Amino acid sequence: MAIMNEATKKRVGQVLSEKLQHPVTIALFTAETPETQEYVDICRELSQGLVEMGNGLLALREIDVVKSPADAQQYGVDKVPAFALLNGNGGDTHFRIYGAPMGYAFSVLLDDLIDVSQQQTRLSEATRDQLKAIDQDVMIQVFSTPT
Amino acid sequence: MENSKIKSALVEATEFPELADRYSVSAVPKIVIDGARRVEFEGAYPEPQFVQKVMEALA
Numbered sequence: 146m147a148i149m150n151e152a153t154k155k156r157v158g159q160v161l162s163e164k165l166q167h168p169v170t171i172a173l174f175t176a177e178t179p180e181t182q183e184y185v186d187i188c189r190e191l192s193q194g195l196v197e198m199g200n201g202l203l204a205l206r207e208i209d210v211v212k213s214p215a216d217a218q219q220y221g222v223d224k225v226p227a228f229a230l231l232n233g234n235g236g237d238t239h240f241r242i243y244g245a246p247m248g249y250a251f252s253v254l255l256d257d258l259i260d261v262s263q264q265q266t267r268l269s270e271a272t273r274d275q276l277k278a279i280d281q282d283v284m285i286q287v288f289s290t291p292t
Numbered sequence: 293m294e295n296s297k298i299k300s301a302l303v304e305a306t307e308f309p310e311l312a313d314r315y316s317v318s319a320v321p322k323i324v325i326d327g328a329r330r331v332e333f334e335g336a337y338p339e340p341q342f343v344q345k346v347m348e349a350l351a
Contacts, residue, residue, distance in 0.1 A: 184307055221299075224308060238293050244304025253302055266293050272343050276294040281350055283327040285300040288317045 158198040164259040165202045174227040187245040188226040248291040325349040
């Protein structure tokens with residue numbers, strides 16, 4: 146089953162073509178277990194599709210958390226499937242998606258790919274100033290369901 | 293991206309039910325902010341109100 150239909154692929158391809166500026170690496174964390182296989186396969190297909198549409202600006206790095214536990218630990222990933230977006234220097238943007246990003250979560254992944262590629266967020270200046278001033282560790286988790 | 297001290301995650305609750313249970317997720321979106329204190333809320337807040345919630349989680 147195709148993860149994206151042709152109409153969606155066309156729209157996504159157009160958006161990426163217009164918006165991507167700098168390289169981004171999609172780090173996909175996986176594990177080959179019966180419990181996670183279905184979702185991992187979806188994420189892998191989705192990631193490969195995005196890279197194909199990325200005009201050479203998107204790369205995929207797959208990390209098996211069982212075979213490469215040190216890499217998983219470096220990125221603080223303890224469950225799969227998971228996405229992390231790395232900027233052009235391989236730097237961690239500290240955002241994760243846990244689970245297969247279907248429905249609304251896919252648009253979140255797309256928006257974040259674009260933000261990382263453009264090296265800026267869409268937040269207001271006031272918000273950016275407030276966030277930059279934070280000097281403590283903060284973890285924000287947003288729970289969602291596929292819609 | 294704005295501050296490396298701020299980490300964030302989108303979690304698909306249906307794939308991680310044990311996490312959803314841990315944080316008592318009964319409606320989505322549910323946001324859990326862990327800083328010096330925990331702040332939780334449900335719903336898509338406008339940006340200024342969301343940031344206010346982040347600030348409430350700070351010491």
